Amino acid sequence: MSTPAPAFSLSRTPLDGLHRRLGARMVPFAGYEMPLQYASGIVAEHLHTRAKAGLFDISHMGQAILAGAGAARLLETLCPADILGLEAESSRYTQLLNESGGILDDLIVTRLPGRDERLFLIVNAATKADDFALLAQKAPGLSLNVQKNRAMLALQGPHAVDALSALLPGVEELSFMAWGAFDYEGSAFFVTRSGYTGEDGFEISLPAEKAEGFASRLLENSDVAPVGLGARDSLRLEAGLCLYGHDLDAGVDPVEAGLNFSIAKRRRLEGGFPGFERIRTALESGPARKRVGLLPQGKAPVREGAAIVDANGAEVGHVTSGGFSPTLSRPIAMGYVERRFAAPGTTLGADLRGKRVELVVAELPFVPHRYVHHRKDQ
Amino acid sequence: MADIRFTTDHEYVRVDGETGIVGVTDYAQSQLGDIVFIELPEIGKRIAKGEQLATVESVKAASELFSPVSGEVVEVNAILEDNPAKVNEDPLGAGWFVKLRLVDESELSGLMDEAAYEAHVRSL
The missing domain is CATH 2.40.30.110 (Aminomethyltransferase beta-barrel domains)
Incomplete structure (x- = not known):
């Protein structure tokens, strides 16, 4: 048994102080110091999320807005999803692919409202630098605005809707994978009804300076408990969801990974994304x-x-x-x-x-x- | 009264005559987190000091338990098969791992007493 040495080069999320006050055991993860668990432990946090509501800090994940005419078309050259057909205020799960159809990352894409073509991207922490470099290189005419000053929370579980709608009225009207902007104390919060646990729940993008106050307000609700990365992993595994770098990597294509639902019908016919030949063959004759x-x-x-x-x-x-x-x-x-x-x-x-x-x-x-x-x- | 000795790696041996009861400390169980499975050795197995005695699976990861002393396994804690979380609840009591017949009493002098171990944990 040994304790890892403190790593001073790691980044901290805007909720770092709150985690420590809540008694979190912090561990290095994807370049960040993140809470593995709080005092009650992984099993209790896991079961609490399935029974009531768990609050997760996912501020380490990458958030960016890809904007400009042709943004959806450009993203379709990198992903097998139907991005052109994505309605405003809707989100979709997809993957960035390499030339052989291997998965560089998996991400959530949201078409933001408004006449301008704007796509909100949420990508994995460990891959965000590479993802954003790839997008910047492939889309010189578009703007890629990395949202470094936004934090992100996930509130997951059967009581998440009641806990969140008490602070952000209207979120209860969102359907799975729908997006909405909500005002909280004069700031824009972006909420998607989505998550990584298999439960009903929400992912909330908010200004970094509002994160601690908002998280604390949620935690005042006795149904809401803080949940660390340990239970985040056990919850997503029970839900059969992939963890990038483990279940998905650059050597795995989306058909092998059982992600066929995320390969749009139109794209299967038209192609135009990296690794199309391999993916079409896998779809036709099985991986x-x-x-x-x-x-x-x-x-x-x-x-x-x-x-x-x-x-x-x-x-x-x-x-x-x-x-x-x-x-x-x-x-x-x-x-x-x-x-x-x-x-x-x-x-x-x-x-x-x-x-x-x-x-x-x-x-x-x-x-x-x-x-x-x-x-x-x- | 039985004498309890500790290693710097947070194992203990509670010595009673020729028998030593081996387990992990409260600090160890808190570091391991929720324990979900423990693989214990066969009865009769001879184990040298520092050799692997058991594998402890927490929700998150597998860890190995190394024997603080040499000896022969005379009993394993059957409760842990159905209730490995006993180690989290009562590591120094009902959550013990194995009973060894000790073969070398001199090994005990190399281990810490309770006061020294408590100082060690405070220093971490």
Whole structure:
């Protein structure tokens, strides 16, 4: 057992002081000092989010506005999503791809209201510098305005809507993946009904100087508890959601990753995004390997990096995320396996400290999503 | 009364005659976080001081427990199979890991007593 040395070169989010006052254990993550957990611990924070509402600091993530005529068309040259067809105040999940169709990052794109073409991008912390450099290079005629002075919070769980609408009336009217701007003490807060837990919830972009005050107001609500990166990871794994750098990387394409829902029909026909040939082939004839859910039999978690073997002991894949599910009280994992082993119910194995553990391929998500979809008003 | 000794790595051995009960300290359990699985050694296994005695899986990661002393495993804490969180609740009591038959009493003199260990934790 050892304690990591303090890393003075790490960035801090606008909520750093609040985390420390709340008793967070801070750890380095993607160049930031971030809360791993607070005093109650990962399991309690996880279960609280599923039962009530968890408040997450996600200010380390990258926020930028890509603006100018042709912004949507430009982004379509990098992503397989339908960005041209994205309605104002709607958000979409997509991926930045490399020339072979590998995933450089996954991101949320929102079409902002107004006549000017403006796209709000939310990207991963570890990749934001590369993403923004790529966009700046590919879009010399557009403006890329990185929102360095904005923080970001996520409020997730069945009570999130009540807690947030008490401070920002109107957020309850948003449907899953819808965006709205709300005034709070004279500042513009951008709210999307989205998240990374599988629960109903919101992601809130707000001015950095408002972050601590607003987070504190939310925490005054007894239903809201602060939640760290530890539970953020266990929640997203139960929800079957990918973590970039683990379940997704530059060697994985979106079809292998099971992200077909995010590849627009029009784009499948027209192409015009990096790696189109590989992705079209994978869509038509199936990918060589697939991301699957895995249920380790027994009580021991099987962790990232473990080789997955078939009945004969031949390697057929590897685990990309693995841990313990507080909701199901059992180990769960995700990984990539050759397609012929990807059917739910298939029994595979992994070596765990010299012993063989059975892994049964399972449907994702492990815990059902509870997103809120309002009726679409036409 | 039994004598309890500690390592700088936050393991303890509670010595009673020829037997030593091994576990982790309160500081260790708080650093590990919620413990979800513990792999314990087979009874009868001989373990040298510093050798791996158990694997502790928290929600977040797997950690290894190294034996503070040499000995033969005579009992493992069966409660931990169904309730590994016992280590979080009561690390120095019901959350013990294994009982060893000690083979080298002189090893104990290299370990810290309670006062020295408490000073060590305060220094971290």
